[in-house]
Amino acid sequence: MKEKISALFDGQLDDDETTRLFVSSAGKAVLRQDCRSYQLIGDALRNETLLDADITDAVMLRLLDEPTVLAPRPRLAWHRPTMALAASLAGVSIVGWLAMQQSKESVVAPLAQNTPAAVRTVVAHDMQEYVIAHQAQSANMQFQGGTEHIRTVALGYGK
Amino acid sequence: MRYPVICLLLAGFSLPTLAQSSADALRWMQRANEVSRSLTYTGTFIYQSDSRTETSRLAHVVDGGRELERLEVLDGSPREVLRDNNEVKCYLPDSHLLVLERRNTRRSFPALLPEGPGGLAEVYLIRSGIPVRVAGFETQSILVDPRDEFRYGRQFWVDAKSGLLLKSSLRAENGESLESFTFTELRIGGTIDREALKAHASTRSGEWKIHDLRSTESTGDDGAWVFRNQIPGFRRVSEMKRPSRPDVPESRHVVFSDGLAAISVFIESLPEGKPRPEPGMFAMGAINVYKRFAGDILLVVMGDVPPAALKRLGDGIEAGKR
Amino acid sequence: MGEREADQALVERVQAGDKQAFGLLVTKYQRKLIRLVARLVRDPAEAEDVAQETFIKAYRALPNFRGDSAFYTWLYRIGINTAKNWLVANGRRATTSSGVSSEDAEQYDEGELLRDVDTPERVLMSKQIVDVVNAAMERLPDDLKTAITLREIDGMAYEEIAQVMDCPIGTVRSRIFRAREAIALELRPLLDTAPDTRW
Numbered sequence: 001m002k003e004k005i006s007a008l009f010d011g012q013l014d015d016d017e018t019t020r021l022f023v024s025s026a027g028k029a030v031l032r033q034d035c036r037s038y039q040l041i042g043d044a045l046r047n048e049t050l051l052d053a054d055i056t057d058a059v060m061l062r063l064l065d066e067p068t069v070l071a072p073r074p075r076l077a078w079h080r081p082t083m084a085l086a087a088s089l090a091g092v093s094i095v096g097w098l099a100m101q102q103s104k105e106s107v108v109a110p111l112a113q114n115t116p117a118a119v120r121t122v123v124a125h126d127m128q129e130y131v132i133a134h135q136a137q138s139a140n141m142q143f144q145g146g147t148e149h150i151r152t153v154a155l156g157y158g159k
Numbered sequence: 160m161r162y163p164v165i166c167l168l169l170a171g172f173s174l175p176t177l178a179q180s181s182a183d184a185l186r187w188m189q190r191a192n193e194v195s196r197s198l199t200y201t202g203t204f205i206y207q208s209d210s211r212t213e214t215s216r217l218a219h220v221v222d223g224g225r226e227l228e229r230l231e232v233l234d235g236s237p238r239e240v241l242r243d244n245n246e247v248k249c250y251l252p253d254s255h256l257l258v259l260e261r262r263n264t265r266r267s268f269p270a271l272l273p274e275g276p277g278g279l280a281e282v283y284l285i286r287s288g289i290p291v292r293v294a295g296f297e298t299q300s301i302l303v304d305p306r307d308e309f310r311y312g313r314q315f316w317v318d319a320k321s322g323l324l325l326k327s328s329l330r331a332e333n334g335e336s337l338e339s340f341t342f343t344e345l346r347i348g349g350t351i352d353r354e355a356l357k358a359h360a361s362t363r364s365g366e367w368k369i370h371d372l373r374s375t376e377s378t379g380d381d382g383a384w385v386f387r388n389q390i391p392g393f394r395r396v397s398e399m400k401r402p403s404r405p406d407v408p409e410s411r412h413v414v415f416s417d418g419l420a421a422i423s424v425f426i427e428s429l430p431e432g433k434p435r436p437e438p439g440m441f442a443m444g445a446i447n448v449y450k451r452f453a454g455d456i457l458l459v460v461m462g463d464v465p466p467a468a469l470k471r472l473g474d475g476i477e478a479g480k481r
Numbered sequence: 482m483g484e485r486e487a488d489q490a491l492v493e494r495v496q497a498g499d500k501q502a503f504g505l506l507v508t509k510y511q512r513k514l515i516r517l518v519a520r521l522v523r524d525p526a527e528a529e530d531v532a533q534e535t536f537i538k539a540y541r542a543l544p545n546f547r548g549d550s551a552f553y554t555w556l557y558r559i560g561i562n563t564a565k566n567w568l569v570a571n572g573r574r575a576t577t578s579s580g581v582s583s584e585d586a587e588q589y590d591e592g593e594l595l596r597d598v599d600t601p602e603r604v605l606m607s608k609q610i611v612d613v614v615n616a617a618m619e620r621l622p623d624d625l626k627t628a629i630t631l632r633e634i635d636g637m638a639y640e641e642i643a644q645v646m647d648c649p650i651g652t653v654r655s656r657i658f659r660a661r662e663a664i665a666l667e668l669r670p671l672l673d674t675a676p677d678t679r680w
Contacts, residue, residue, distance in 0.1 A: 041614055046634060
């Protein structure tokens with residue numbers, strides 16, 4: 001696992017492995033410690049100064065209080081065959097649907113790359129009240145056993 | 160409703176006779192829904208969505224005919240949701256906002272359960288899974304697989320003894336977990352200190368704003384808006400007018416459900432002088448959101464369903480003839 | 482994956498709600514940012530504070546970052562603005578010791594200005610770290626030493642290193658990892674930091 005962290009640090013780990021590392025709690029603990037060492041080693045080899053400075057912990061502690069930033073699911077999901085099938089079922093022809101996607105050129109990304117144009121942002125606090133209303137209206141018909149309101153507040157809306 | 164199996168004794172139910180049929184699994188779900196409203200319990204649970212995790216405390220008390228509930232998020236800012244029967248208050252300290260809402264009373268879960276046409280089993284394949292221990296409890300797991308691409312899969316784990324839901328997850332087409340709740344500790348019954356049900360947030364400082372979202376009027380299906388594209392299994396369950404936001408004229412809120420998933424459609428005219436929101440498909444954890452314009456009207460279609468379902472429903476919305 | 486793609490992948494993780502990924506970006510760029518900010522702010526402790534502020538601002542602004550530029554370029558601009566605002570808020574003019582204005586300061590070689598800023602203690606600590614790392618390097622077998630040098634000093638990607646060293650990419654990855662582990666082992670007593678588990 002630690003060798004994967006070394007590869008991740010160099011940007012040489014593929015997406016799936018990267019996700020797995022980030023998601024596993026064992027991965028997380030080792031991740032930050034190792035990356036800290038590796039960065040220091042690199043900086044020292046390059047003879048840089050201020051090597052004793054380390055504000056990572058201070059920044060991350062403050063981030064605990066920040067609402068989590070959100071961005072939408074990448075548009076790449078729309079290129080999966082099941083999505084095209086659903087679109088055709090919806091009465092939109094495949095050609096028309098693809099054309100519609102492509103006309104919004106800033107948001108379509110080719111399959112091979114994870115380019116930034118594929119990701120768009122949503123202003124989370126605008127959606128806050130929609131979520132509350134949605135959850136309240138669907139609570140009684142859903143099967144959440146008392147925890148249904150967590151979605152209402154879980155998305156970390158802020159100022 | 161008749162179940163072609165022997166009646167399950169709710170007290171002292173022993174696990175060895177595994178519920179195999181779909182009907183049994185449905186029965187477990189129905190029971191879990193009932194007990195979550197009728198039992199008193201407190202616990203701590205973890206909510207996960209994308210790669211975020213939040214721990215929260217939940218207290219639920221039934222007193223006479225009255226249900227009181229408090230949910231408090233323990234990570235990050237201290238958000239709370241308090242409920243007194245169907246009156247809901249959400250405290251959001253980061254934005255000094257108190258949001259008031261009222262839950263829908265008209266439809267409830269069991270009413271959507273019956274087998275036969277329109278039942279859950281038509282759009283989901285429901286099976287029992289193997290018993291598993293969760294938070295020290297023996298649980299029965301229930302697998303719910305979608306029969307089409309318009310809904311997500313789910314899995315539930317209910318306590319074999321009390322029937323309470325202890326864990327649940329929402330699953331995408333590729334098996335990826337979109338959201339999960341897991342109780343890490345749960346205490347059923349006993350007495351609960353009334354203080355545990357009061358809001359900790361202090362709204363007396365005067366800096367708090369109150370947004371009252373409670374619906375002013377239920378419209379029923381008055382034909383003002385037409386939904387040309389239906390999603391299999393989803394039926395309209397409510398339609399109302401509400402003051403959605405202080406700066407926005409009345410909005411209409413229509414809710415569809417298939418019994419497990421829910422889709423909300425908000426129809427509102429755009430406020431004067433404000434920039435148009437960006438249309439398109441967005442994801443907010445387990446909830447997807449589809450925004451589009453019908454002329455000068457903004458349509459927001461959202462729910463815990465795949466984007467395809469939202470797009471299909473949303474693209475078929477039209478103003479009705481008056 | 483190049484540097485820019487690697488950073489962008491981390492940014493997208495943060496935009497998907499993963500705060501931990503932001504921590505890696507902080508670890509990577511913190512010293513570079515502190516040095517940048519110190520050109521304007523001068524006092525090292527205050528430079529660290531301003532750098533912290535910059536990272537928080539960057540985190541908040543991340544939904545608006547679309548990857549049109551490299552992450553560090555974007556961070557750099559936020560750093561400069563934060564430093565300037567800080568100076569204004571603290572009633573100071575942005576000058577360096579030689580009396581040059583802040584705009585000009587951005588052009589100066591960072592090494593030159595930092596000599597004013599470092600305290601003797603900090604310079605000593607930095608030097609110790611450099612010494613330990615260099616000593617550890619000398620003790621490494623040649624193949625490990627070459628691999629990590631090409632990566633960290635020449636900034637080569639694994640594919641390039643594989644060509645230069647005429648070996649498979651998997652071998653490059655393994656050599657760099659083993660070099661790092663060996664050096665990190667020698668650094669541990671000097672740093673003596675327990676892992677922070679709060680985040």
